[in-house]
Amino acid sequence: MKTSVEISYYPLNDEYKKHIRAFIDRLNNHKGLVVRTNGMSTQVFGEYETVMGALTQEIKAAFELPHSVFIMKVINTDLQQIPE
Numbered sequence: 716m717k718t719s720v721e722i723s724y725y726p727l728n729d730e731y732k733k734h735i736r737a738f739i740d741r742l743n744n745h746k747g748l749v750v751r752t753n754g755m756s757t758q759v760f761g762e763y764e765t766v767m768g769a770l771t772q773e774i775k776a777a778f779e780l781p782h783s784v785f786i787m788k789v790i791n792t793d794l795q796q797i798p799e
Contacts, residue, residue: 717793718763720770723756727782738777745769749795760795 726734739757742750748769749760759766770787777783 716763716791718761718766719790719792719794720759720766721756721788721790722759722770723786724777725784725786726777726780727784728780734777734780734783738773741773741776742769758794760793763791 724735724738725731728734739750739752742748742757742759745765747761747765751758751760759770774785777785
């Protein structure tokens, strides 16, 4: 099953940009994912198991930084084809 996830990461830290970029870079290293970013969020597309496995791994790594917040929307379809 294809899935689309919109995710926003808020590291409550003075160096928040560095942590956000590192999180996105780690997501981009996972095979089978399409990762798109904009000023508000990151969208991740792929097979449900692949996407959720990658997110579980990378959110856990991000939680090594105290006080990290994630907001996610998960949709059970591939929304890549919808025009912006």
